[in-house]
Amino acid sequence: MFDYGYFRFASKADVLDTAVEYWNPGKTKFWSDAGIDLVIDRRDGYFIYDMSGRRLIDLHLNGGTFNFGHRNAELVATLKSALDYFDMGNHWFPSLARSAFAEKLVKTAPHMKYAIFGTSGAEAVEIALKTARYATKRRKIVSIIKGYHGHSGLSVATGDDRFSKIFLADRPEEFHQVPFNDLDALERALRQRDVAAFIIETIPATYGFPMPNEGYLQACQDLCRRYGTLYIADEVQTGLMRTGVMWGWQGYGLQPDMFVTGKGLGGGIYPISACVVTERCGGWLHEDGAAHISTAGGSELGCVVAHQVIDILQRPEVVSNVHYVSDYFQRALAEVMAANSDIFVGVRQRGVVIGLEFDHPEGAVAVSRALYEHGVWAIFSSLDKRVLQFKPGVLLDPDTCQEIIDRLQAAMPRARALLRSSRRAV
Numbered sequence: 001m002f003d004y005g006y007f008r009f010a011s012k013a014d015v016l017d018t019a020v021e022y023w024n025p026g027k028t029k030f031w032s033d034a035g036i037d038l039v040i041d042r043r044d045g046y047f048i049y050d051m052s053g054r055r056l057i058d059l060h061l062n063g064g065t066f067n068f069g070h071r072n073a074e075l076v077a078t079l080k081s082a083l084d085y086f087d088m089g090n091h092w093f094p095s096l097a098r099s100a101f102a103e104k105l106v107k108t109a110p111h112m113k114y115a116i117f118g119t120s121g122a123e124a125v126e127i128a129l130k131t132a133r134y135a136t137k138r139r140k141i142v143s144i145i146k147g148y149h150g151h152s153g154l155s156v157a158t159g160d161d162r163f164s165k166i167f168l169a170d171r172p173e174e175f176h177q178v179p180f181n182d183l184d185a186l187e188r189a190l191r192q193r194d195v196a197a198f199i200i201e202t203i204p205a206t207y208g209f210p211m212p213n214e215g216y217l218q219a220c221q222d223l224c225r226r227y228g229t230l231y232i233a234d235e236v237q238t239g240l241m242r243t244g245v246m247w248g249w250q251g252y253g254l255q256p257d258m259f260v261t262g263k264g265l266g267g268g269i270y271p272i273s274a275c276v277v278t279e280r281c282g283g284w285l286h287e288d289g290a291a292h293i294s295t296a297g298g299s300e301l302g303c304v305v306a307h308q309v310i311d312i313l314q315r316p317e318v319v320s321n322v323h324y325v326s327d328y329f330q331r332a333l334a335e336v337m338a339a340n341s342d343i344f345v346g347v348r349q350r351g352v353v354i355g356l357e358f359d360h361p362e363g364a365v366a367v368s369r370a371l372y373e374h375g376v377w378a379i380f381s382s383l384d385k386r387v388l389q390f391k392p393g394v395l396l397d398p399d400t401c402q403e404i405i406d407r408l409q410a411a412m413p414r415a416r417a418l419l420r421s422s423r424r425a426v
């Protein structure tokens, strides 16, 4: 019997059956069929524990949500103490926590003016796209083929057909997509001067972290300026020091008109997201400040936690740890790749944003499973299954870095065997 006080289950199978019956049959079965029978129970730092008690190192971090690990002690203490005073707050009124956090966030990007809060990455993207339409009085939006910006109405229309068409939420007349790293295609899309915004992840995560070509992002921003289109940087996965600087766009010398952040902003314990905008983009906040309303967006508890998240990320020892972890994996992954070059063919890396490329269309699915069997949880890229998302946390210690590499090395023969059997099946 698994008795949690609030609820109890007879076994792991009982949880899975309940999930199939009342929660999400498709998702639950997808993982069972993939040989990943994970039900996350206890969680602590960069470790998660399956209900069976088996420990896994978390290299998925849910896209950086657990950038600081699970239940980070400092953030848990911050949230607990905030609960003695604050609650969600009332979005209608100016507030202590919201004002303080807005100032802190905007000051991380000196050319910006306002922070507009939401609860999820998708909501922050929604705010950015609406803001662009307000500021330009144009309707069209351009994004990248295989980009990913969330699943709400406007955000899902920027993404892959798989997620929009099922809900009849694709909008081909207003939303246009161009290939990543293709400047000519972007120019063709913008030159009618009728595009409100170009939105792009600084390094597209769900597409497997392909790296922007030298000068590509800067040239995109230049094209946007030339044709009166606003440049929106989606920093939901590349922000919060994961590329080695606070915001990924800073490392490329950009000055986006807006950027969006979420996931790890709430430290993995209280959901919050933000769209940060320039003075020009913030015009609607003067005309009608209630034009975007979100009851839980920028909740005061979230603001207190996120304020602390930014504070932690600004500490010199944290900044130097990100560089340590990034350099460590750069060296160690090159060695693992050299030893397994028959299947492991590339490393894409900027800071702790890392993708491992395998020489098979579903290579990362097999490696993800092999790693799972060897005590590491890392996920394949949904929109390019050759690439494993390898996402170390910014506070990882040297011993855990070494353990990850040892386990990766140990998992390679099993990955090779899985790939051979899937090649035979093809």
Ligand SMILES: Cc1ncc(COP(=O)(O)O)c(C=O)c1O
Residues within 6 Å of the ligand: 063, 119, 120, 121, 122, 123, 125, 148, 149, 150, 151, 201, 205, 206, 234, 235, 236, 237, 262, 263
């Ligand atoms: C780059 C990017 N943008 C936006 C989102 C949407 O965030 P959320 O799931 O919080 O709505 C995600 C989520 O994975 C993401 O990876």
